[in-house]
Amino acid sequence: MEMAQALRGAPLRFVASTWPLRAAAYVLTGVVSGLLALAWVPVALVAGAYVLMPLLTSPLAAAERRRVALLGLPALPDPHRVPDRAGLAAWLRARHTDAATWRELAYLVLHGSVLLAVNVVTLLLGSAPALVYLSGVANLTTSQPGGPASATPATRADAADGQVFALVGGAALAVLGTVVLLSYATALAALAHGALARLLLSPGDEARVRSLTSSRARLIDAFESERRRIERDLHDGAQQRLLRLGMTLVTAQLELDHDPKAARPLLAQAADEARAALSELRELVHRIHPRVLTDLGLRAAVADLAAGLAVPVTVAMDVPERLPAPVESTAYFVVAEALTNAARHAAATEITVTGSATADTLTIVVGDNGKGGADPARGTGLTGLADRVDALAGTITLTSPPGGPTILRLELPCSA
Known part of the structure; x- marks a missing residue:
């Protein structure tokens, strides 16, 4: 199941599942990898002198394609085409002329800027109840530590008990609010981030065309092999049985004119051969497309x-x-x-x-x-x-x- 399906199917039970933990992990690792992209992409562009840029940014993009597994999705396939020749020069030439390389670069730039900011804001927004509670506790402890001078010991004790009750109750509400808000906030951010990753890091139309062309050629070969297999099975199996059936029936027909009793075993043999031929044909058809x-x-x-x-x-x-x-x-x-x-x-x-x-x-x-x-x-x-x-x-x-x-x-x- 995917995170999006879990959120749409049972939004109220979503908080009690393991998906919020995976969403939080996706957002947290997104902050780490976003900071890495923020620092590394400019270094790769400058140090690689544009030519080696695909080589330096490829590992980070590959890690991002695998990271979507936290959303319950399979890792994104590599969108790049295979170089025509071996060697680094051919690899770099293929990468520079591949649109997927520039989509990767666009994603890494967004990941180190806009998406990084979104992930940080999401974590702060989801932690707002806990932050508000902690700020209130800090203000409470720093204001009037001894209480009013005219307060009696009994009054001070009652006030202390009230403060403890307020602190415990507030902590429980802060934890509950943080868990709920953080669960949904990180889930929405993770789903949006994952959708952008699938858009920019998955194979595009050009890879789809290459894949379809290759698949079409392999399908033609597979269909031809299947046609030859069916022809061979018919020739070696059902055709031979039908040929023997025909010969047995011809022999039985000749015997009927001279010795009808001798024809009975031949007719029984023909019936067995017909059943065997029918069984082989059914098995052959079942392998092509089962009746059930x-x-x-x-x-x-x-x-x-x-x-x-x-x-x-x-x-x-x-x-x-x-x-x-x-x-x-x-x-x-x-x-x-x-x-x-x-x-x-x-x-x-x-x-x-x-x-x-x-x-x-x-x-x-x-x-x-x-x-x-x-x-x-x-x-x-x-x-x-x-x-x-x-x-x-x-x-x-x-x-x-x-x-x-x-x-x-x-x-x-x-x-x-």
Whole structure:
């Protein structure tokens, strides 16, 4: 769940959750990194003599892309294109001609000025009840420490008791007010800051075009490979069974004219071959597009996948009965691949599948307690699926440190 969803879904319970702590952490680390940006960006521009500026500011921008994880979002992907050649000169040339570099610089300038001021003001505003209380306590202790000279000891004791009660009650109200005000103030500031970070530090339209072009080429290759696989399966499986079925029926037809009793075993054999051919065709069609997905939708299809796995799978899919067909199909095959990888390669003993859908986004998270270390580049089958996800303007994120756990997060626009 994201911080924005938690704040919109249950604003009153937001204060009692862990999100205010994450919002405060985002704002506090934003102050630290903002001060660093304020000091470092001018140094990078001067010391780098403009040429080395991308090299000196890149680590700070990369840290900012990872920092949005405090908001419940996946780390922002690197928006820069890969240089055509190896070497520092080629890298610098690619960075200087990449629009993402200048968006990063714009963000760091804002982060070290406007956003830094916003974060500081947010912390001061959220701490206002505590600051007001402390200033009142300071005034109380410095004014008339001994009280009026004409006051009797009993009067002074009553006044002291009243002051203690006021101090304790005021402290409780100050703490409560600070917690509530700081929770909402830092949350709003963090969400605004995170939105600007996603706008300037995420891949832009040019990266989207490059990604779509690359994905389109890989999808064409994948479709061609899939076509050859289906052709091979039909030729080696169902086609051979249908050929044997035809030969058996021809033999039975010849036997019917001479010895009808001898034709009965052949007809029984033909019936078995027809059933086997039908079963193979159904299995082939299921691999192309499962019938349960067509008839009952994504929830039932994921439950069917989980039921057919040897590893215990906990499924919690809070999604509509039906979604657009491309969304259902893509989500189904991503979940199927993730479950297969968890069962076969990760040595997992427990798998969870959770899903939720808003008005415009379907989110599915598949996690397992396996050994981790999954890498799509080593042929986990997710690369081709990532192209399908990318074609629908979705995102797929895989987190799998050595030792586990492995978490795959899929986000698809429901309007795809």
